[in-house]
Amino acid sequence: MNQRTKFSIGITASILGCLAVGNYRPISQSISSIVSGSPAIAQAQPLKIIFPTRSGTTDLEKKAKAVTNFLSKELQQPVEAVFGDDTAAVEALRANRADVAFLSSRPALKAEQLANARLYLAEVRSTYSGGHTYKSIFVVPKNSPFKSGTDEATLNQLKGKKIVFTSPTSGSGFIFPVAELVEHKLVTDRDRLNGFFGQVTYGGGYEKALQAVLRGQADVAAVSEYTLGSPYITPAEASTLRVLYSISGVPAHGVAIDDDVPVGTRKQLIAAMLKLNQPANNQLLKSLYNSTELVEVNHDKHLKPIRDALQRAGMKP
Structure with missing residues (x-):
């Protein structure tokens, strides 16, 4: 994004007090550092990192x-933690109210589009089958008559059945499953799901989507592979479920850095x-x-799989 445009946005946001996340520097300090162009003042400003609240996180x-x-300590400059959801994080990057954000894949695409921020680091978990990628899965009761598999026939068993997606914005819990259905020509896009399934609902989270299947309210749920256990469901509950179909290559969450962070500072931050x-x-x-x-x-x-999945599903980044 053009630096002049982004600084203008930052000044306007400071004057209006539109602080969506975090505790930011006083308005007079923000304006004086920008107008004076003083390197000493600019360097004194803290680097702000947004940490989003995620399911299962505490303290x-x-x-x-x-x-x-x-x-x-590593950078020898102030670094501050601020908090907000993915939407607030992207807006803060766009408006120069934050410099860095932990983001999932789709918001990372939006941060690139609106703020020219880019993902430089990805998270690895022991529960990710691909290291820094993981699987989107269709989950059914262990005693379901549906046969697990890897082909179109496996998914075709779900015609006329009740499905619960995690949410309409979830990558593994909606975007990738819908893209897979389109790939197999079972639906044409996200707006034609009701023509294939007998009922389409949204859990509003992994736990609720899985509970819908556990309670018999849905035949199948679309979630992430790492949700088949604590803190999402108990081991006992997980033992009553099985994976019907899986989709590999979902990009892991990562760390996005705004384009107005100097190259030298960015490299030091990544190293730290x-x-x-x-x-x-x-x-x-x-x-x-x-x-x-x-x-x-x-x-x-890293983000190519989510771009492709969005395109197949008929959705915008």
Whole structure:
């Protein structure tokens, strides 16, 4: 995004007090540092990182603060944690009210579109079958008459049945499953689901989608592979479910950095965040979102699967 445009947005947002996330510097300080162009003042401004609340996270503020304290020492400059959902995070990047954000794949595409921010790091979890990618899965009761498989016939068993998707914005819980149905020509796009399924509902989260199947309210649920266990459902509940069909290659969440962060600072930040992989620091990373490691990724390559899935499903980024 054009720097002049982004700074204008930042000034306007500060004057109007439109602070969607976090505690930002005083208006007079924001304006003086921009107008004067003083390097000393600019360097004194904290680097702001947005940490979104995710399912199963607890004490996020305390854990994020520990991470930013570590990064502050590594970078020798102030680093602040701010909080907001993915939508607020993207808007903050666009309006120059934040510099960095932990984002899932679709919001990362939106951050690129609106703020020219790019994903530089991806999270790795032990529950991700692909390291920094994971599977979208169709889940049914263990005693379901549907036969598990990997072909079109497997999905065709669901014609006329009741499905619960995680949410209409979920990558693994909606976008990838719909794209797969389109790929097999079972539906034409996201607006034709009712022509294939007997009933389409949305759980509003992984837990609720899975509970709908466990309680017999739906025949199948579309969720992420890592939800078949704590904190989403109990081991006992998981033992009564099985995977009907899976889709590989869903991009893991990652760390997006705004384009107005200087190249040198960006490289230092990435290096500092990669130090969270070291044994002495790794618990700081694990405590955030159960990630065991951060890995460097190419933004375009990492997010290509979600771009393609959105296109097949007839959805915009």
